[in-house]
Amino acid sequence: MAGWMPKKRKVDGENRQFNSEWTEKYLFTLPSAASSKPMCLLCNEAISVIKEYNVKRHYHSNHGSFASTYPAGSEERRKKLQVLQASFERSQMALGQFCTEQQRAMIASLRVAWTLTRQKRPFTDADTVKDCMLAVIDEVVIDQKVKESVTSAIKKVPLSDTSILRRVELLAKDVSGKLFENVRKAEYISIAVDESTDCTDMAQLCIYVRFFDGVRFREELLGLIPLEGHTTGEVIFQKIVSFFNEHELDLQKVCLLVTDGAPAMVGRVQGLVARLSAIAPHMQYLHCIIHQSVLCAKLSGDLKNTMDTVMSIVNFIRSTSSLQHRLFRQMLADTFADHTDLLVHNDVRWLSKGKVLDRFCELRQEIVSFLRTCKHKRAANLLEGMLDERFMAEVYFLCDIFGHMNTLNLELQGRGKSIADLVERLCAFKTKLSIFKTDLITKKLLHFPQLRAFMSTSPRGEITPEQLQSEGVADFWCNHVSQYQYPTIRKVASLILTMFGSTYTCESSFSHMNAIKTMGRCSMSNQKLHECLRIGLTTYEPNYAEIAKSRQCNFSH
Structure with a gap:
C-alpha cells in the first residue's frame, strides 16, 4: 500500500529476558x-537493551584480548x-550493606x-544528644576497635537542627495519615473544640x-488550626468545614460537639453549634461537664465573705512588701513548719481555691x-478574725468541702473518659451531698476531718470508704462483647461511649502547646507547631523502617 510505514518498535513491550548462557559466553x-x-x-x-546482539557486540568490541587469552x-x-x-x-553485598547502614542512620535520626519532640525539646538539642552519646561511648567502651566502630556509626547519624526539622515533618505525616484513615472508617465520631492563644498572641x-x-x-x-484574625462563630465554623473537606472527613458522622460554652461557640444564631447543626442535624451539643461543675464552687453570702477574708490575709502577708514576705518565710523556716510559704488563689486554676485553704489551715x-x-496597722484587724472561732469554723468547713470538690474535679479530668464516665461521677457526688x-x-463530721479537728480537742477516728475499682465501661465493651453479639445494644453503646464529656483534652493540649512554643521558640511556624503538638500527644507509633525506605538516606557529613 502506497505511503505505508512500518510501526515503530517498542522495546519495553517485547518483554526481553536475560539468558543465563550469556554469562559463560560473553x-x-x-x-x-x-x-x-x-x-x-x-x-x-551495563547495556540499555536486553538483547544478545548488544551483549555480543560489547564483548567482542571491548574485550577481544580476553577472548583470545581465555x-x-x-x-x-x-x-x-x-x-x-x-x-x-562481594561488591553487591557491600553496596547493600552500605544502603542498610544509611537506612539505620536515618531510623536513628527519626x-x-x-x-525530642515528645519531650517538647528544641530541634537544636539533637546535636547535644550526639555529643552526649559520643561522650558516653568514650568513657564506657573499653575495646578500642568497638569504640571506633560505634563512634563512627554515631557520627554518621544526621542530627542537625534542619535534619530534625525534616524528620518531624515525616513523623507527623505518618501518624496523621493513620489517624485520618481510622477516623474515615469510624461509624461515629465526637469532637471537642476550644480556642486559646499562644505566646505570640496567635489564636489557635x-x-x-x-x-x-x-x-x-x-x-x-x-487538628490545631490558626485563627489569624477574628475568632467569631462564623470564622471557627468555616475553618472546621474547610479542615474536614481538606482531609476528606464526614461532618455527618459527628454525634456530639463539646465546647466550653463561650458565646462564639453556643450563640443561638451566629454560634458554632447553630451553624454546624444546620449541616449536621443529628449532631448533639454539650457544655463541658467540668466547666459546669466549677460553677458549683461559686460562693455567696457569709461564706464568700469568709473566703475574701482568707484571701486578704494571704495577700497581706505575701504582697504588702517584699520584706514582710521574707520575714514570714524566715519564721516558717526557724519554726520548722511543714511548709515554706502560703499559696495564692487563682480563679483560672480550678483546684487553686481548695489548695489555698488547705495550706492556710x-x-x-504560724x-x-x-x-x-x-x-502594720492592718495586722490587728486580721488577727482578730483569725482568733474568731466562728470565722475559723467556716474556714475549716470550706477547706473540707473544697477538698471534696477537688476530688470530684480530678475524677472528671483525664483522657479516655466518655460522657458516661463523667455523668456517673456527677451522680455519685450528688448522692454524697445528702x-x-x-x-x-x-x-459527727465524719466527712469533714479539718472541721472535726478544729471543733474537738479529741477527734474521733475518721472513716474512709473503701475505693472500689472495676473495669471501665469502655474496656468492658471492647474486651468482652463481640461485634456479632447484641448488635443493636452494641451500636448504642458505641455511640454513647464515643461521646466526649468535657473539653479537658483541648485544655490539656493548650498546656502542651505553651510548653512547645515558648518565647525562646516564638518564631516557630503554625505548621511546625501543629506537627510537634501532634507528635507530642498522639497514641500512634510511627513506622520508622517504612519511612526510611521511602526516603533518600544519607550519612551526616
Whole structure:
C-alpha cells in the first residue's frame, strides 16, 4: 500500500529476558535489583537493551584480548569467570550493606527526632544528644576497635537542627495519615473544640476527636488550626468545614460537639453549634461537664465573705512588701513548719481555691504568731478574725468541702473518659451531698476531718470508704462483647461511649502547646507547631523502617 510505514518498535513491550548462557559466553550477569540491566563482569558497564546482539557486540568490541587469552570452554576461562563472579557478588553485598547502614542512620535520626519532640525539646538539642552519646561511648567502651566502630556509626547519624526539622515533618505525616484513615472508617465520631492563644498572641483552634477504631476507643488531636484574625462563630465554623473537606472527613458522622460554652461557640444564631447543626442535624451539643461543675464552687453570702477574708490575709502577708514576705518565710523556716510559704488563689486554676485553704489551715498557728508580731496597722484587724472561732469554723468547713470538690474535679479530668464516665461521677457526688448534709446535722463530721479537728480537742477516728475499682465501661465493651453479639445494644453503646464529656483534652493540649512554643521558640511556624503538638500527644507509633525506605538516606557529613 502506497505511503505505508512500518510501526515503530517498542522495546519495553517485547518483554526481553536475560539468558543465563550469556554469562559463560560473553561474561555478562544480571543484578538482583529490580529493573536492572545486564552488566559486564569485566568493566561493570551495563547495556540499555536486553538483547544478545548488544551483549555480543560489547564483548567482542571491548574485550577481544580476553577472548583470545581465555578461549571459550577452557579451564582457565572457567576459573577466571568464578573469580569475576565472586568479586561482583562481594561488591553487591557491600553496596547493600552500605544502603542498610544509611537506612539505620536515618531510623536513628527519626527516633531521636521523635523522642525530642515528645519531650517538647528544641530541634537544636539533637546535636547535644550526639555529643552526649559520643561522650558516653568514650568513657564506657573499653575495646578500642568497638569504640571506633560505634563512634563512627554515631557520627554518621544526621542530627542537625534542619535534619530534625525534616524528620518531624515525616513523623507527623505518618501518624496523621493513620489517624485520618481510622477516623474515615469510624461509624461515629465526637469532637471537642476550644480556642486559646499562644505566646505570640496567635489564636489557635484545637479540635480533638474521640472514636472507636474497631479495637478500642481513641482520643486524638484532630487538628490545631490558626485563627489569624477574628475568632467569631462564623470564622471557627468555616475553618472546621474547610479542615474536614481538606482531609476528606464526614461532618455527618459527628454525634456530639463539646465546647466550653463561650458565646462564639453556643450563640443561638451566629454560634458554632447553630451553624454546624444546620449541616449536621443529628449532631448533639454539650457544655463541658467540668466547666459546669466549677460553677458549683461559686460562693455567696457569709461564706464568700469568709473566703475574701482568707484571701486578704494571704495577700497581706505575701504582697504588702517584699520584706514582710521574707520575714514570714524566715519564721516558717526557724519554726520548722511543714511548709515554706502560703499559696495564692487563682480563679483560672480550678483546684487553686481548695489548695489555698488547705495550706492556710495547716499554717494557722504560724499565721497567728506572725500577725501578733507584725507592726502594720492592718495586722490587728486580721488577727482578730483569725482568733474568731466562728470565722475559723467556716474556714475549716470550706477547706473540707473544697477538698471534696477537688476530688470530684480530678475524677472528671483525664483522657479516655466518655460522657458516661463523667455523668456517673456527677451522680455519685450528688448522692454524697445528702450524706454530707446528714453528717453536718448530726455533728459527727465524719466527712469533714479539718472541721472535726478544729471543733474537738479529741477527734474521733475518721472513716474512709473503701475505693472500689472495676473495669471501665469502655474496656468492658471492647474486651468482652463481640461485634456479632447484641448488635443493636452494641451500636448504642458505641455511640454513647464515643461521646466526649468535657473539653479537658483541648485544655490539656493548650498546656502542651505553651510548653512547645515558648518565647525562646516564638518564631516557630503554625505548621511546625501543629506537627510537634501532634507528635507530642498522639497514641500512634510511627513506622520508622517504612519511612526510611521511602526516603533518600544519607550519612551526616
